[in-house]
Amino acid sequence: MKNIKYYVCPSTVKEALAVLLSKKYKAMALAGGTLVSKTLPDTVETYLDLKNLPIKGIRLQGGNLVIGAGATFDEIDRSKLCRSWAGGCVSRAAEACSSQLVRNMATIGGNIARPHSFNIFPVVLLGLDAKVRLQTKKGAQLVDFQDLYSSGLGLRPGLDSLITEIVIPVKTRKWKCEFIKLAKTASSWESYIKLFFSAEKKGKSVIQARVAVGALSPRPFRAPEAEKALLSGAGAEAAAKAFAAELEAARAGEYRSSAASSLFKRFVNSL
């Protein structure tokens, strides 16, 4: 932080991107500031404050749930739209983040801009097949959330591009979902494991399933064997066993694997 020379607070995305891409400024985007302010790389010379950008708000667009990257956790927690979407799991995830003082500041865009084990939203967005709209030097791009952290994308949000909104597809609106943060205390930022389960039934059959896992690594991942077991109607016990095996393979350790598979079993039994 000692090297900060400029503070820039633009009012349009175009201006913000121009500053990010300018060699003069060596800027880094600052959304809520809860993560960046204490971990700013020495190479950064400019705070690019995003607070005045028109990238806030939560709305329906074409049936999809669109969350502005500048929406705070508190706004997402209190949003009627988020509370009614996918059983309210988006709001519950926001509520599970740290404390009210952090929720007042932290934004969803900031939470997903850089991969980190303890970020809340990545596991939920992965499970909900979300897309992320980015503003880059080539224009706006809509990318699958699961590709956001891939090197193939060639982008570093906050340093050479800006996340402007998150799009959660309409198909997930009625999904039965569960988000669980297993942590020492409810307000702990750190957690042992984060879980996202979802399923959609038609008659007695499960026609879609998502099982996503966070906190074990900076990037969340899906558990395909557990999803397959759920879709095949193998039963709660078999699905939980498949999930536990995947967690063991991911080096989750005995406690996490055992707890997470029990929670998954409970979810399957609730369907």
Next chain:
Amino acid sequence: MKTGIIETKKGFFEITVAINGEKKELSVKNDESLLDALRRHGWKGTKKGCDTGDCGSCAVLLNGRPVLGCLAPAVTAHEGEITTIEGLGSVRAPHPLQVAFVEAGAVQCGFCIPGMILSSKHLLDRTPNPTEAEIRKALDGNLCRCTGYVKQVEAVKAAAQKLRGKGKRARA
């Protein structure tokens, strides 16, 4: 470009900010938190506890919203409005929340109280008749090592009732 740009001079930003309703021009260090800047300029009611965003002692209202002063870079308050505990009330004319905290015996060492009262103020501004769960949620980032949080919750309930006007019952 309409972009507002401030450049440091010898490691300091010059910012304009309204603190407790009074317009001020402050020099803040390029790496200084809002908490440190406020304390250095004399607003010592804002307390420095953990300095990592965990304890809430440093909470101030920035543009009406409680934020962690230790995490917010001071320069980001430029052209904003800050309310510290000094701006809420005085010894002679305390805010109903301050009165309620004293009357309920919610203050022991007092270190966490400025942040707690500012968090409570924001809660009551947007939820005049909060439930106990809403009060606890609003204060979940304000740690108190002296008490068990019971008296503070009672104080917020009492202040809410006072601010709404007597006679209306609190929600369960």
